[in-house]
Amino acid sequence: MQPQQTYRVIIIGSGFGGQCAAIRLMEQGITDFQILERRDFMGGTWCQNSYPGAAVDVQSPLYSISSEPYAWSQMFAEQDELQRYTNNVIDKHGLRERTTLNANVRQVQWNETDKYWTIETDAAGSFQARVLINASGPLSTPVIPNFPGRDTFKGKSFHTNNWDHSYDYKGKRVAIIGSGASAAQVIPAVADKVEELHVFQRSPHWVLPRPDRKFSQLEQRLLGVKPLYKALRWLIYWSLESRVIGFKYSRTMLNLVAQRQALKHLDRQVPDSSLRKKLTPDFTIGCKRIILSSTLYPALSRANVHLHDRDDGIASINERGIVTAQGEQLDVDLIVYSTGYDATDGVISYPVIGKGGVGLSEVWDEYPRAYLGTAIPRFPNLFVVTGPNTGIGHTSALFVIESQMKYITDCLRKLETSGKQSIEVRPEAEDAYTRMIHSEMNKTVWKTGGCKSWYQSKSGHVIAMFPGFSFTYRRLASRFRSDHHIFA
Structure with missing residues (x-):
């Protein structure tokens, strides 16, 4: 003992x-x-969540510890860089x-x-x-819904929180259950590498373009200058803080600015009207977490990707794959649960x-x-x-x-x-x-x-x-x- x-x-x-x-x-x-x-x-989140496409959805100079500036390589850091930053902090402070x-x-x-x-x-x-x-x-x-027959599936399955990197999903038939923030990153990362991708969406999310950019070597050096880093942090902070006006005080502003931009983004990236209808939310933007992505809609529009909405959701899971609410058997090799926490x-x-x-x-x-x-x-x-x-x-x-x-x-x-x-x-x-x-x-x-x-x-x-x-x-x-x- x-x-x-x-x-x-x-x-x-x-x-x-x-x-x-x-x-x-x-x-x-x-x-x-x-x-x-x-x-x-x-290390927590950014050492645990290493699924394909994992990245932060807040600008990295702000999504960092205030006393620990870092020369980020891009505005929205990807998982591997966030992991390096995390380990940097851990090692620096012993x-x-x-x-x-x-x-x-x-x-x-x-x-x-x-x-x-x-x-x-x-x-x-x-x-x-x-x-x-x-x-x-x-x-x-992590939460994994207890679908009927879930444990009978003979293929591979895991939650995005515990991505199995030993499994090669390339050329496989894959199902992703969920359409939130993690799924929105996984889908574009794997869509062009799998034979077939079935995405099960309980309800659509509002999506806005992701204003990402790579930092030049000069910009990265400038990020190492504490006063400049602090100034950039506050600039980003106040630009983001203004969103609360829409979330709480002005639904009109939310609709005129954010929701209109999201609808334009959807119209521009999804030419198919039936798919566009499936992807159009019926609630006010901001009610659920807003997804930032410039690659999700093009991925969902691919010929090898099939979006299943609530009417065509999961009835059960069997040893071969998923049975939809319409009675269709979908044989898959991998089921990814992007079903939240x-x-x-x-x-x-x-x-x-x-x-x-x-x-x-x-x-x-x-x-x-x-x-x-x-x-x-x-x-x-x-x-x-x-x-x-x-x-x-x-x-x-x-x-x-x-x-x-x-x-x-x-x-x-x-x-x-x-x-x-x-x-x-x-x-x-x-x-x-x-x-x-x-x-x-x-x-x-x-x-x-x-x-x-x-x-x-x-x-x-x-x-x-x-x-x-x-x-x-x-x-x-x-x-x-x-x-x-x-x-x-």
Whole structure:
């Protein structure tokens, strides 16, 4: 039996959230921490998601840690470059030496008497920490629908999150289930390499052209100059921030600008009227995640690609392939599940036991909720990175993560100066914050745009998104309120 390992802070997850947490802790002089990573490698999303065509959909100079500039090769970095950047950050800050790999968390529990968290893992033993930061991320638990007969398929199958690079799909008959952001990148990357491609779309997405460009060697050198890099970041930031006006305050602007541009893009790239009809959404643009792609529509228009919509969806799967709702048997060699993640109700995938033995799953039974999307009553010294209502549909998620870090480090600083051992958000403060969030959400396209999306929990509440400008969230997270917290 392994001895219990004790630290001041445990961080769960080694993606950008965990990296930002570790960097901020070290800036505050806190070095007694350990990162727990469930996989056998570090890095999170951009080291795990290596499917063909994988790339970021936010401009790279903004989709990066503010203190870690990088000479990006193009505006929207592809997976291999994002992986290099991630490993760069990890190595620069010596995070490998502070990380335990293969440490899949089985359960965490608060010890009320001595005020610390016990973290049980499957294979790495037990850990103890005064403070627990969950940075496992909302896009880390893949979902594969349980289609009838799914397990009888004798071909190859996997989720885009776990792409099997040992399998050669070239010249094969392939089915891709899903049509969201990941599928929109995989489809153009494989369409010209496979014999036949069947794409199963539950509902179409709005698509806008991807304004990508390669940076010249001179531009890359200029990106290494911190003041210039910072200026470019802010230029991109403010250009993206203006989108919130359409998402929340002006549906007319959204229709006149974004939706009109998307319809022109569709008309220009899809000459076939029947295919164009299948690809035209019936909800307001922005209600679901907008896809940025200049290659998706041409790929779907290829002769060897067949788009199946809801009326021609999947009835069942058998050993040979897929049976459609129209009764057609489609023999395939590979099924790719591009079916998303448990990003709302499954924000934290392991049991969390707080004060009085209460489970987080009980507290979140109706829908996930947290003060600043970060702190939860009855769960002292627990902080959730990218928790409920911290997602951003118009700009970089890293901007919000870094804003959360400001709140978390303020909590730790106040805890230290108070001479107490635990800090906990007051129930009334969390309740007031949550009511404000969902009142504001009612004004947004994510709630009223006429679609059902992964932004919503099973309750119908929009959980994935913050209903406003990201600078509003930063302002809220930067203004620590002692009266909103209990010190013990």
